[in-house]
Amino acid sequence: xxxxxxxxxxxxxxxxxxxxxxxxxxxxxxxxxxxxxxxxxxxxxxxxxxxxxxxxxxxxxxxxxxxxxxxxxxxxxxxxxxxxxxxxxxxxxxxxxxxxxxxxxxxxxxxxxxxxxxxxxxxxxxxxxxxxxxxxxxxxxxxxxxxxxxxxxxxxxxxxxxxx
Amino acid sequence: xxxxxxxxxxxxxxxxxxxxxxxxxxxxxxxxxxxxxxxxxxxxxxxxxxxxxxxxxxxxxxxxxxxxxxxxxxxxxxxxxxxxxxxxxxxxxxxxxxxxxxxxxxxxxxxxxxxxxxxxxxxxxxxxxxxxxxxxxxxxxxxxxxxxxxxxxxxxxxxxxxxxxxxxxxxxxxxxxxxxxxxxxxxxxxxxxxxxxxxxxxxxxxxxxxxxxxxxxxxxxxxxxxxxxxxxxxxxxxxxxxxxxxxxxxxxxxxxxxxxxxxxxxxxxxxxxxxxxxxxxxxxxxxxxxxxxxxxxxxxxxxxxxxxxxxxxxxxxxxxxxxxxxxxxxxxxxxxxxxxxxxxxxxxxxxxxxxxxxxxxxxxxxxxxxxxxxxxxxxxxxxxxxxxxxxxxxxxxxxxxxxxxxxxxxxxxxxxxxxxxxxxxxxxxxxxxxxxxxxxxxxxxxxxxxxxxxxxxxxxxxxxxxxxxxxxxxxxxxxxxxxxxxxxxxxxxxxxxxxxxxxxxxxxxxxxxxxxxxxxxxxxxxxxxxxxxxxxxxxxxxxxxxxxxxxxxxxxxxxxxxxxxxxxxxxxxxxxxxxxxxxxxxxxxxxxxxxxxxxxxxxxxxxxxxxxxxxxxxxxxxxxxxxxxxxxxxxxxxxxxxxxxxxxxxxxxxxxxxxxxxxxxxxxxxxxxxxxxxxxxxxxxxxxxxxxxxxxxxxxxxxxxxxxxxxxxxxxxxxxxxxxxxxxxxxxxxxxxxxxxxxxxxxxxxxxxxxxxxxxxxxxxxxxxxxxxxxxxxxxxxxxxxxxxxxxxxxxxxxxxxxxxxxxxxxxxxxxxxxxxxxxxxxxxxxxxx
Numbered sequence: 001x002x003x004x005x006x007x008x009x010x011x012x013x014x015x016x017x018x019x020x021x022x023x024x025x026x027x028x029x030x031x032x033x034x035x036x037x038x039x040x041x042x043x044x045x046x047x048x049x050x051x052x053x054x055x056x057x058x059x060x061x062x063x064x065x066x067x068x069x070x071x072x073x074x075x076x077x078x079x080x081x082x083x084x085x086x087x088x089x090x091x092x093x094x095x096x097x098x099x100x101x102x103x104x105x106x107x108x109x110x111x112x113x114x115x116x117x118x119x120x121x122x123x124x125x126x127x128x129x130x131x132x133x134x135x136x137x138x139x140x141x142x143x144x145x146x147x148x149x150x151x152x153x154x155x156x157x158x159x160x161x162x163x164x
Numbered sequence: 165x166x167x168x169x170x171x172x173x174x175x176x177x178x179x180x181x182x183x184x185x186x187x188x189x190x191x192x193x194x195x196x197x198x199x200x201x202x203x204x205x206x207x208x209x210x211x212x213x214x215x216x217x218x219x220x221x222x223x224x225x226x227x228x229x230x231x232x233x234x235x236x237x238x239x240x241x242x243x244x245x246x247x248x249x250x251x252x253x254x255x256x257x258x259x260x261x262x263x264x265x266x267x268x269x270x271x272x273x274x275x276x277x278x279x280x281x282x283x284x285x286x287x288x289x290x291x292x293x294x295x296x297x298x299x300x301x302x303x304x305x306x307x308x309x310x311x312x313x314x315x316x317x318x319x320x321x322x323x324x325x326x327x328x329x330x331x332x333x334x335x336x337x338x339x340x341x342x343x344x345x346x347x348x349x350x351x352x353x354x355x356x357x358x359x360x361x362x363x364x365x366x367x368x369x370x371x372x373x374x375x376x377x378x379x380x381x382x383x384x385x386x387x388x389x390x391x392x393x394x395x396x397x398x399x400x401x402x403x404x405x406x407x408x409x410x411x412x413x414x415x416x417x418x419x420x421x422x423x424x425x426x427x428x429x430x431x432x433x434x435x436x437x438x439x440x441x442x443x444x445x446x447x448x449x450x451x452x453x454x455x456x457x458x459x460x461x462x463x464x465x466x467x468x469x470x471x472x473x474x475x476x477x478x479x480x481x482x483x484x485x486x487x488x489x490x491x492x493x494x495x496x497x498x499x500x501x502x503x504x505x506x507x508x509x510x511x512x513x514x515x516x517x518x519x520x521x522x523x524x525x526x527x528x529x530x531x532x533x534x535x536x537x538x539x540x541x542x543x544x545x546x547x548x549x550x551x552x553x554x555x556x557x558x559x560x561x562x563x564x565x566x567x568x569x570x571x572x573x574x575x576x577x578x579x580x581x582x583x584x585x586x587x588x589x590x591x592x593x594x595x596x597x598x599x600x601x602x603x604x605x606x607x608x609x610x611x612x613x614x615x616x617x618x619x620x621x622x623x624x625x626x627x628x629x630x631x632x633x634x635x636x637x638x639x640x641x642x643x644x645x646x647x648x649x650x651x652x653x654x655x656x657x658x659x660x661x662x663x664x665x666x667x668x669x670x671x672x673x674x675x676x677x678x679x680x681x682x683x684x685x686x687x688x689x690x691x692x693x694x695x696x697x698x699x700x701x702x703x704x705x706x707x708x709x710x711x712x713x714x715x716x717x718x719x720x721x722x723x724x725x726x727x728x729x730x731x732x733x734x735x736x737x738x739x740x741x742x743x744x745x746x747x748x749x750x751x752x753x754x755x756x757x758x759x760x761x762x763x764x765x766x767x768x769x770x771x772x773x774x775x776x777x778x779x780x781x782x783x784x785x786x787x788x789x790x791x792x793x794x795x796x797x798x799x800x801x802x803x804x805x806x807x808x809x810x811x812x813x814x815x816x817x818x819x820x821x822x823x824x825x826x827x828x829x830x831x832x833x834x835x836x837x838x839x840x841x842x843x844x845x846x847x848x849x850x851x852x853x854x855x856x857x858x859x860x861x862x863x864x865x866x867x868x869x870x871x872x873x874x875x876x877x878x879x880x881x882x883x884x885x886x887x888x889x890x891x892x893x894x895x896x897x898x899x900x901x902x903x904x905x906x907x908x909x910x911x912x913x914x915x916x917x918x919x920x921x922x923x924x925x926x927x928x929x930x931x932x933x934x935x936x937x938x939x940x941x942x943x944x945x946x947x948x949x950x951x952x953x954x955x956x957x958x959x960x961x962x963x964x965x966x967x968x969x970x971x972x973x974x975x976x977x978x979x980x981x982x983x984x985x986x987x988x989x990x991x992x993x994x995x996x997x998x
Contacts, residue, residue, distance in 0.1 A: 043345070053329040054345040057345075058334055058345045059332045062335045062336065063335070063336050
């Protein structure tokens with residue numbers, strides 16, 4: 001169940017909106033931030049809050065790249081899968097990440113720190129090849145830069161709650 | 165209107181018509197997967213590509229996404245377009261499994277047809293195919309997602325067209341998955357339509373799996389008789405067994421779709437306990453022998469007790485032929501006319517509705533889709549006549565305002581205004597809306613009677629919250645261009661059909677155009693009301709038996725035990741009879757008690773006609789010749805290796821033919837002899853009932869003939885001065901019991917379907933929160949409800965979408981609801997207990 005603390009502002013926003021359905025992405029993100037990912041329970045909760053059916057939430061949740069329907073690591077690395085990044089070294093970035101983290105796309109490192117998800121163009125063509133980690137853009141990427149970013153994130157962050 | 169040329173043929177179409185539709189009108193069927201005439205275009209599959217050679221659009225384009233425009237020259241056979249379509253089919257086949265030989269869709273699969281037609285015979289793609297896990301979608305629909313070609317028809321029908329919200333499109337791009345959030349029975353009572361419209365085998369008909377290929381079946385056009393709407397269906401039968409029903413297109417009635425009650429209700433015809441042999445008491449005899457015995461008995465009674473000593477009950481589920489022949493039989497014999505209705509009240513209501521419907525006011529179901537304001541009074545469409553809810557939804561999608569005045573917790577798959585008022589308040593609530601929207605001058609123009617109706621009808625509804633909501637509704641009604649009134653006949657008062665008709669007349673006077681649509685209880689209620697003249701009731705018959713004036717009872721496709729309030733009393737009356745003769749195709753209770761039983765044919769075994777609730781005379785052909793299904797005779801093994809000339813279990817005959825044979829034996833010399841020809845019967849009908857004179861007796865199936873009694877003779881506005889003010893019936897000490905229908909579990913024939921039995925919900929009693937809190941009752945508690953003839957026990961459901969002062973219960977198969985002697989039923993509040 002959701003805490004009152006989380007629920008109240010959401011319910012307030014819903015009450016103020018003529019068409020609560022408009023808020024569905026915001027609500028999914030809020031619940032995702034709370035649970036770490038959009039769990040089955042969170043889908044039900046979102047449906048209840050917005051007077052939608054779980055199926056209607058699921059249709060949207062599985063459509064969007066940034067809504068995670070499965071547990072993910074503390075840091076989700078969205079590697080840009082756009083044309084400009086392809087031209088500027090997307091393959092080598094991806095391969096370096098695979099090698100360094102020992103995981104494939106869609107997987108999470110055993111320590112629960114990192115998940116790799118290739119993503120449609122993120123719009124940082126000026127930084128290509130680029131990636132987004134928990135909402136922050138990095139680029140232009142080189143293997144060395146990637147090592148530095150990942151090492152820093154790993155050392156600065158507290159250990160993940162849900163190590164896998 | 166744009167004029168264009170397709171494959172050298174010229175055609176003019178309305179603005180907004182898509183090229184694919186314009187071509188279809190010329191008889192050119194452009195390949196399509198995602199386009200469906202009932203759902204419109206979406207442009208998902210790309211297989212309807214054609215070449216635009218001249219005009220505003222050039223090159224290869226999608227014909228379903230392009231509006232027909234002046235000067236277009238279109239080629240569907242152009243080499244480039246054909247090559248494009250061929251490649252589309254090839255890429256759609258990339259992920260499609262090569263399982264046609266074991267797929268239940270094989271043989272009537274659009275994808276299969278177009279793959280062959282498109283010339284894609286050799287697979288070039290050798291890679292792995294995308295695969296999915298399938299879901300359990302319930303009793304009716306089998307899921308096989310690997311076959312999906314992402315046409316979106318299922319989701320578009322399920323959510324957009326029908327308004328249900330538990331099946332949709334999940335994932336994205338080439339992972340797109342059509343299904344539910346989790347496994348489970350599809351919630352929509354229209355779910356079976358996704359089987360019909362899926363262009364391949366993602367959704368197949370579960371009950372008929374593995375029963376045969378399309379070409380194995382005897383297929384034919386027929387009618388659905390599980391409510392009064394008369395939707396069109398296609399039957400499939402094999403091995404003496406009705407196997408499957410599909411929707412048949414009808415321009416005026418159901419469009420492209422049907423409901424699940426109609427689709428899966430037909431299993432009564434295959435019922436393993438269906439009586440298939442004639443019986444004298446418990447001994448099976450030949451039909452002729454039974455007729456002979458019956459004739460002797462009847463002659464005895466007639467001689468000893470006179471012609472009035474035999475009573476007849478018919479039913480509203482019987483076809484026109486059976487109903488008419490029973491009346492003809494009784495008239496020739498000098499008997500009392502048969503009774504077709506459960507209660508005199510019901511007979512009166514239906515007869516008033518039938519009397520008031522005329523050619524100008526009556527609207528078809530498809531016309532309802534075009535209304536911009538729908539006012540439903542005493543109607544619960546999803547439960548009483550499901551397809552009506554879909555027609556109303558199409559009006560809603562075209563921005564119509566929809567208002568339902570009904571005490572029950574009405575659910576509709578779209579937004580609507582529900583005014584939950586008690587049955588006594590339906591009329592004042594309706595007239596208050598009409599008076600709010602129609603100026604007095606409109607009534608004045610219609611004459612004295614109209615003005616009296618207008619002036620005396622209550623203008624205000626006393627209940628404040630409802631009154632306030634009515635302000636906004638009347639505003640909308642005032643602006644409407646095409647209002648339609650829908651009026652039920654089950655829970656309303658006797659006068660309500662008249663008030664609805666008069667309201668429609670006033671609306672028409674004020675708005676220039678208005679429609680009227682009645683709902684009735686059974687498939688041929690309209691026919692029964694047209695044909696029958698007596699207004700006797702089952703109760704009268706029972707009383708006559710008890711008094712001893714009636715010695716014989718003949719039931720023609722009627723089971724009074726289904727609705728008679730006092731089971732014991734009816735049984736005792738039946739036991740007293742010298743002759744209890746039953747003709748039916750159902751394993752009914754009455755059939756079991758019969759002294760003489762005659763097996764009759766179902767709709768699927770005979771050529772018949774029914775009159776739907778708007779007076780439309782519709783015809784059905786026989787689907788197969790009847791007999792005991794081979795699966796039941798052989799118990800799964802090989803059919804018996806014996807030769808015989810007849811059809812095992814095929815003795816059943818149309819009830820009207822049995823009646824004719826019986827009449828010809830008992831008739832005194834010199835009396836009219838009955839022919840076994842349907843045409844002869846119809847000429848009798850046309851002679852006795854001139855309104856049927858225009859009905860053609862033809863081999864093709866006309867469905868555009870409507871029979872309406874009202875031809876200017878009917879007295880209009882008869883209820884002027886008689887409509888009481890609303891809110892008067894509110895007594896705090898009693899609750900009025902309203903009996904409703906449920907989509908599954910209440911309609912007689914479909915309750916015999918083993919598949920529908922699986923999706924029936926447990927019967928329960930609905931109560932408003934206000935009444936429940938006064939009684940201290942909680943949601944989902946077991947309660948007992950005292951009725952005239954005993955108590956009923958069931959679950960209580962507290963819902964805030966119903967009228968206070970009323971309790972609502974379904975006429976459910978699993979509930980002995982018949983224990984009611986007198987309508988309306990008022991239950992003292994304190995008597996409803998835990």
